[in-house]
Amino acid sequence: MEATYDPAAVEHAAQEHWRSLDAYRAREHDPRFPKGKYYVCSMLPYPSGKAHMGHVRNYTLNDVVYRFKRSSGYNVMSPMGWDAFGLPAENAAIEKGIAPAKWTRANIADMKAQFAPMGFAFDWSREVTTCDPAYYRWNQWLFLKMLERGIAYRKTQVVNWDPVDQTVLANEQVVDGCGWRSGAPVEKREIPGYYLAITRYAEELLTSLEKDLEGWPTQVRLMQENWIGRSEGVRFAFAYELEGKRQLLWVFTTRADTIMGVTFVAIAPEHPLATELAQRELAQREPAHAVRPLTAFIEASRHGGVADAELATTEKKGVPTGFFVVHPLTGERIEVWIGNYVLMSYGEGAVMGVPGHDERDFAFALQYGLPIRQVIDIEGREFSATQWMPWYASTEGSRCIHSRSADGRYDYDGKDYSHAVDAVAADLAARGLGEKRVQWRLRDWGISRQRYWGTPIPVIHCEDCGVVPVPEKDLPVVLPEDLVPDGTGNPLAKDERFLACTCPRCGKPARRETDTMDTFVDSSWYYMRYCCPDAAQMVDERTGYWMPMDQYIGGIEHAVLHLLYARFWTRVMRDFGLVAFDEPFERLFTQGMLLAHCYFREDATGRRRWFYPAEVEQQFDERGVPVSAVAKEDGRPVVYAGIEKMSKSKNNVVEPRAFIERFGADTARAFVIFAGPPDQSAPWSDKSAEGVHRFLRRLWMFCHSERERIAGAPRRVPATLDPALKRARHELHATLQQALFDYQRMQFNTVVSAAMIMLNVLESAKALPESGALLREGAGILLQTLYPIAPHITHALWVELGLAAERGDLLDAPMPQPSEEALRQEELELVVQVNGKLRGRVTVAAEASEEAVKAAALSDEHIRKFVAGKPVRKVILVRGKLINLVV
RNA sequence: GCGAGAGUGGCGGAAUUGGUAGACGCGCUGGACUUAGAAUCCAGUGGGGCAACCCGUGAGGGUUCGAGUCCCUCCUUUCGCACCA
Numbered sequence: 001m002e003a004t005y006d007p008a009a010v011e012h013a014a015q016e017h018w019r020s021l022d023a024y025r026a027r028e029h030d031p032r033f034p035k036g037k038y039y040v041c042s043m044l045p046y047p048s049g050k051a052h053m054g055h056v057r058n059y060t061l062n063d064v065v066y067r068f069k070r071s072s073g074y075n076v077m078s079p080m081g082w083d084a085f086g087l088p089a090e091n092a093a094i095e096k097g098i099a100p101a102k103w104t105r106a107n108i109a110d111m112k113a114q115f116a117p118m119g120f121a122f123d124w125s126r127e128v129t130t131c132d133p134a135y136y137r138w139n140q141w142l143f144l145k146m147l148e149r150g151i152a153y154r155k156t157q158v159v160n161w162d163p164v165d166q167t168v169l170a171n172e173q174v175v176d177g178c179g180w181r182s183g184a185p186v187e188k189r190e191i192p193g194y195y196l197a198i199t200r201y202a203e204e205l206l207t208s209l210e211k212d213l214e215g216w217p218t219q220v221r222l223m224q225e226n227w228i229g230r231s232e233g234v235r236f237a238f239a240y241e242l243e244g245k246r247q248l249l250w251v252f253t254t255r256a257d258t259i260m261g262v263t264f265v266a267i268a269p270e271h272p273l274a275t276e277l278a279q280r281e282l283a284q285r286e287p288a289h290a291v292r293p294l295t296a297f298i299e300a301s302r303h304g305g306v307a308d309a310e311l312a313t314t315e316k317k318g319v320p321t322g323f324f325v326v327h328p329l330t331g332e333r334i335e336v337w338i339g340n341y342v343l344m345s346y347g348e349g350a351v352m353g354v355p356g357h358d359e360r361d362f363a364f365a366l367q368y369g370l371p372i373r374q375v376i377d378i379e380g381r382e383f384s385a386t387q388w389m390p391w392y393a394s395t396e397g398s399r400c401i402h403s404r405s406a407d408g409r410y411d412y413d414g415k416d417y418s419h420a421v422d423a424v425a426a427d428l429a430a431r432g433l434g435e436k437r438v439q440w441r442l443r444d445w446g447i448s449r450q451r452y453w454g455t456p457i458p459v460i461h462c463e464d465c466g467v468v469p470v471p472e473k474d475l476p477v478v479l480p481e482d483l484v485p486d487g488t489g490n491p492l493a494k495d496e497r498f499l500a501c502t503c504p505r506c507g508k509p510a511r512r513e514t515d516t517m518d519t520f521v522d523s524s525w526y527y528m529r530y531c532c533p534d535a536a537q538m539v540d541e542r543t544g545y546w547m548p549m550d551q552y553i554g555g556i557e558h559a560v561l562h563l564l565y566a567r568f569w570t571r572v573m574r575d576f577g578l579v580a581f582d583e584p585f586e587r588l589f590t591q592g593m594l595l596a597h598c599y600f601r602e603d604a605t606g607r608r609r610w611f612y613p614a615e616v617e618q619q620f621d622e623r624g625v626p627v628s629a630v631a632k633e634d635g636r637p638v639v640y641a642g643i644e645k646m647s648k649s650k651n652n653v654v655e656p657r658a659f660i661e662r663f664g665a666d667t668a669r670a671f672v673i674f675a676g677p678p679d680q681s682a683p684w685s686d687k688s689a690e691g692v693h694r695f696l697r698r699l700w701m702f703c704h705s706e707r708e709r710i711a712g713a714p715r716r717v718p719a720t721l722d723p724a725l726k727r728a729r730h731e732l733h734a735t736l737q738q739a740l741f742d743y744q745r746m747q748f749n750t751v752v753s754a755a756m757i758m759l760n761v762l763e764s765a766k767a768l769p770e771s772g773a774l775l776r777e778g779a780g781i782l783l784q785t786l787y788p789i790a791p792h793i794t795h796a797l798w799v800e801l802g803l804a805a806e807r808g809d810l811l812d813a814p815m816p817q818p819s820e821e822a823l824r825q826e827e828l829e830l831v832v833q834v835n836g837k838l839r840g841r842v843t844v845a846a847e848a849s850e851e852a853v854k855a856a857a858l859s860d861e862h863i864r865k866f867v868a869g870k871p872v873r874k875v876i877l878v879r880g881k882l883i884n885l886v887v
Numbered sequence: 888g889c890g891a892g893a894g895u896g897g898c899g900g901a902a903u904u905g906g907u908a909g910a911c912g913c914g915c916u917g918g919a920c921u922u923a924g925a926a927u928c929c930a931g932u933g934g935g936g937c938a939a940c941c942c943g944u945g946a947g948g949g950u951u952c953g954a955g956u957c958c959c960u961c962c963u964u965u966c967g968c969a970c971c972a
Binding site for chain 1: 888889890891892893896897898899900901903906907910911912913914915916927932951952953965966967968970971972
């Protein structure tokens with residue numbers, strides 16, 4: 001055994017050992033594991049080409065779960081793959097002139113090589129790469145199935161359009177109303193595309209959140225709940241006449257109790273009625289240069305961002321149409337306005353305007369001088385038509401007032417919120433003008449992208465037959481991999497080889513669809529493909545064995561996108577009989593980000609130069625308070641800018657390679673685990689990481705120096721021990737108990753602490769006489785406790801101490817359990833409180849009665865001083881902890 | 888604006904159910920070993936006080952024998968949603 005710890009050699013040897021065993025290959029129904037399957041998986045990475053410490057943290061968490069569960073007797077499977085389609089590859093192509101396929105595949109190879117030294121227990125035989133035709137053909141296949149059943153459908157809808165890049169942009173890609181790449185003002189445009197009917201599953205996706213996902217963080221469940229956004233209300237109509245025909249203008253409201261307070265109706269600029277009225281305006285107001293307010297307003301709202309946050313802060317604007325509809329209950333004539341605050345995509349794209357009891361309507365009415373009526377009263381509070389008060393919109397303790405129609409037919413005065421809503425809904429229903437209705441915020445999932453690097457949507461456009469699905473036998477529709485996008489539109493649209501095809505229905509020449517699928521389609525089911533990567537179908541019975549996944553690990557940023565789509569996709573697969581479960585992820589763990597310190601120096605022009613943390617030396621005063629930081633290169637000061645998310649622009653992305661070369665993967669792994677609770681963000685710190693390295697080195701030294709004694713020691717700890725040895729053993733087992741509890745609840749940072757405590761205990765016990773057996777037992781417990789976090793060094797020491805020969809490979813050695821006997825104590829030290837304040841300690845027999853403990857406490861002179869002869873009114877004894885004397 | 892979470896030493900963070908606040912580590916101080924440094928080891932390290940002791944978990948109140956933990960009010964902060972009718 002080497003006297004000094006050499007991480008590179010140790011890690012290389014351990015990895016070679018496990019590679020030779022093909023140790024991480026998971027097999028269905030493996031008889032070696034009595035407890036059955038356990039599927040743990042991390043969200044698959046995008047192959048950017050650069051591995052950073054954040055990856056190390058994420059996959060170490062995954063790996064700790066893998067190893068702990070395997071040591072606990074489970075047949076564990078932990079796969080890995082690549083989210084290989086997407087925009088960054090196209091941008092790299094534009095920048096460097098490389099085909100996205102080539103760039104992506106090179107990155108995958110690179111990243112895989114960078115992950116290798118970390119020693120993660122991935123079953124690479126199950127690797128999935130989403131840009132492989134063998135994978136994405138099943139995206140296409142299921143899409144065709146959905147098309148058949150109407151779950152996928154084609155429609156034309158308003159989207160964000162970048163006029164320079166010639167593509168649709170997602171809401172997140174619109175920055176200040178402009179395209180994030182081109183900088184051009186984004187337009188709203190009606191574009192045909194494919195949608196998946198996720199709203200059909202809205203109810204189920206919502207109720208399942210509470211029913212089936214106890215293993216998910218409440219935060220994520222809440223986010224999904226809000227995203228799905230169920231609201232109960234009333235859908236009703238205002239009647240109107242246009243060109244001699246009676247028509248209905250539908251609106252949705254959750255406040256039907258305020259229907260008597262309607263003073264206007266507002267419709268979205270994209271509302272069909274707005275379009276129609278604008279056309280009438282065009283027809284009426286010749287010549288062409290005449291002022292046409294409706295057309296102008298609609299046109300203006302077409303520009304400008306549609307990002308929701310931006311809309312929320314935009315001033316409320318509108319235009320009166322001069323067109324009137326009839327209030328369904330009062331018969332009043334109500335003017336229709338076009339309002340920029342009405343969303344076409346929610347409800348009916350039209351709302352009743354009740355300025356008295358809706359803050360937005362209030363602001364709108366105030367701006368345009370529309371009447372404001374109070375129809376709700378709360379405990380007689382004063383209502384002002386010039387000043388909005390939050391209680392105006394309250395439903396709590398509300399009563400309807402001034403809510404009688406002129407003819408007396410409808411009267412809600414005195415009714416509270418829910419009775420009024422019921423009555424209004426019934427009255428509307430009786431007239432055939434409305435009914436109660438549940439409205440969802442969730443919208444169908446638009447999956448068409450005018451992008452090259454994605455799954456081709458398998459449809460063909462024929463002049464005669466229209467849109468024709470590609471027949472199943474012709475799948476996959478393979479994406480040509482040699483195209484290099486140049487930033488202007490979709491290169492597929494210019495590629496004749498791809499475009500040209502024949503119509504499957506009539507055989508005439510036709511054109512292929514050039515839109516590709518949203519990459520969230522790829523990530524909606526890859527974790528099922530891991531179970532059967534070579535299957536000739538989308539999934540097979542092996543998926544039934546591994547799924548649902550036992551533990552999913554990933555970032556919270558996917559709370560409403562990927563995690564919602566995957567739940568939806570799973571249900572679609574279930575309804576097609578492909579799988580037999582509703583929810584894909586039994587338990588979800590959202591890991592925190594890894595942050596890093598950042599430092600900069602400003603030059604004369606105010607430009608900041610950011611220093612990589614390792615280039616900076618932090619200086620402290622005599623109390624340990626940081627006072628200044630200097631650059632190592634010139635010793636001159638730099639400005640400390642705090643702890644931030646790792647980013648290229650702040651030059652604080654810590655790359656694992658150099659660190660691992662110096663300190664080893666075990667140190668990197670143990671530090672990212674030790675740095676803080678796994679579900680919270682934690683800062684990377686070179687100094688602290690070195691502290692963890694020191695611990696591993698001490699562990700190595702300890703095993704090296706005690707190796708002979710341990711090897712020659714009895715395998716069982718003697719039944720009777722010296723008090724000092726007994727205390728040490730007690731602490732060892734109590735710490736183990738704590739560590740096992742922390743593993744269960746995924747609080748791995750304190751497991752590292754536990755291992756450190758164990759080493760401290762052993763270090764002080766080694767000098768005690770007859771400590772050999774205890775050291776042997778303790779070293780075994782320590783190595784097994786630490787193993788899931790730092791597998792290489794523990795494996796090496798396990799072998800060196802002869803424990804492998806005795807108990808087999810560390811991989812499958814069962815986790816030790818604390819011994820009852822070691823945990824039992826004959827004597828306990830109790831804390832003595834007087835009136836709840838700590839005043840001393842007494843040592844008593846474990847079974848001592850309350851009276852005995854009290855007597856022992858009172859016999860202590862120090863404690864008597866605080867009791868000061870006063871009568872003890874009450875004694876509270878907490879077994880094994882403390883006694884409190886109340887005087 | 889709405890919703891959720893978090894505020895503990897110089898720093899990262901501990902403290903299963905209300906029961907010894909600050910585990911473990913970093914940093915810092917002193918010492919040992921070294922020609923010297925690095926490394927390592929030993930001791931100390933919440934604040935105040937010579938001491939007995941007092942004060943301390945964002946602020947203020949409350950419940951309790953006892954509160955970092957429970958309740959109320961407020962402040963700060965992070966995250967999510969954001970004209971959803």
